[in-house]
Amino acid sequence: MADYFDALETRDPAVREAALLAALPLQVAHAKLAAPAFAGILKDVNPAEVTTRAALARLPVTRKHELLALQLSSRNHGGSVFGGFSAVGLGAHVPRIFASPGPIYEPEGTARDYWRMARAIFAAGFRPGELIHNSFSYHFVPAGSMMETGAHALGCTVFAGGTGQTEQQVQAMAELQPAGYIGTPSFLKIILEKAAEMGVALPSLTKAMFGGEAFPPSLRDWFTAHGVAGYQCYATADLGSIAYETSARQGLVLDEGVLLEIVRPGTGDPVAEGEVGEVVVTTLNPTYPLIRFGTGDLSAVLPGPCPSGRTNVRIKGWMGRADQTTKIRGMFVHPGQVDTIAKRFPEITKARLVVTGEMANDQMTLKVETACSGPDSLAVKVMEAIRDVTKLRGQVEVVSPGSLPNDGKVIEDARSYQ
DSSP states (O other): OTTSSSGGGGSOHHHHHHHHHHHHHHHHHHHHHHOHHHHHHTTTOOGGGOOSHHHHHTSOOEEHHHHHHHHHHHHHTTOOTTTTOOSSOSBTTBOEEEEETTTEEEEEOSSTTTTOOHHHHHHTTOOTTOEEEEOSOOSSSSHHHHHHHHHHHHTOEEEEOOSSOHHHHHHHHHHHOOSEEEEOHHHHHHHHHHHHHHTOOOTTOOEEEEOSSOOOHHHHHHHHHTTOEEEEEEEETTTEEEEEEOTTOSSEEEOTTEEEEEEOTTSOOBOOTTOOEEEEEEEOOSSSOOSSEEEEEEEOEESSOOTTSOOSOEEOOOOOBSOOOEEETTEEEOHHHHHHHHHTOTTEEEEEEEEEEETTEEEEEEEEEEOOSOHHHHHHHHHHHHHHHHSSOOEEEEEOTTOSOSSSOSEEEOOBOO
């Protein structure tokens, strides 16, 4: 077990799936009973019937903007600050509240490793008894606490470095000799550059776990050249840990406490394995039981098992944002509208709206994949549907199956803004 956090990581995938699906109806029932927001969202759902992935896919997706709207409405009318999404009230069960832009308020429960970060920290190479320099923020946002509680669950000691004060960060690292760093990659790069400028060596700093920013291969190579093995994790303030990188460096392995779906942006419809779409997550967290929470992030499932020996599903990591709402000739067009148009025609397998031209001279073309004959007749009907759904005129281009890019884009804004 020295290579893994626990035995859950190497379970037979069928055993893991059975365990998740056994827990799913219980979590749906708990959300309906204890979280007033989900009592409304899931009012027509029988939790006992939500025992398969297909049944889960029929439940509504709750996206961040909807959660914010319910929180604002609740707060404006003297209700819960969490908008009815928390299953527990303030007091002993919620020792801390954090805030994300909006503001959206998130509770921190009392469970050990509440945000489930210990597994990701272990995969990044940290071990019990080590000192970790934590440079995520400790105020407003939960990132600092997320990492600290995970490190404590792993058995590590934490220096609460927080953000800013670069010279003091260098001094603390030089004197405390931490085994590694947790924070954003850009800030560690600044710290290492400042250390070089000050002539201060940091020989103990050999590993890092990064989050909150993109971590491209070029930056990974920069850290490697400076003696630091950096790994990334994927987490949100709402959900906690979702996935993490391993020594194999081939995608991110899902956390054991989440059910993940990849859906077509603007919908709740799961896409085929390997296709890029929006990350939708259901957690087994009893304090904040989010059911089909749309993260707004794009990713895709990778085929096959992780070479590290972990058997959970892998995703490619963060691939952009799913909210592609675009203003065209003064009107907002949403990915969901593109999906509505496509669903009117069973022969269409995929659609992509491309907006071209210059501002104030917008042109939009809906490219549709289909294998049917008579594309001219189909194009005319689709043009009528475009006008009906969006109230805008658009052209239609019929293309063969597999022609459109697999990048998760339902609306491509290719206009010139010069």
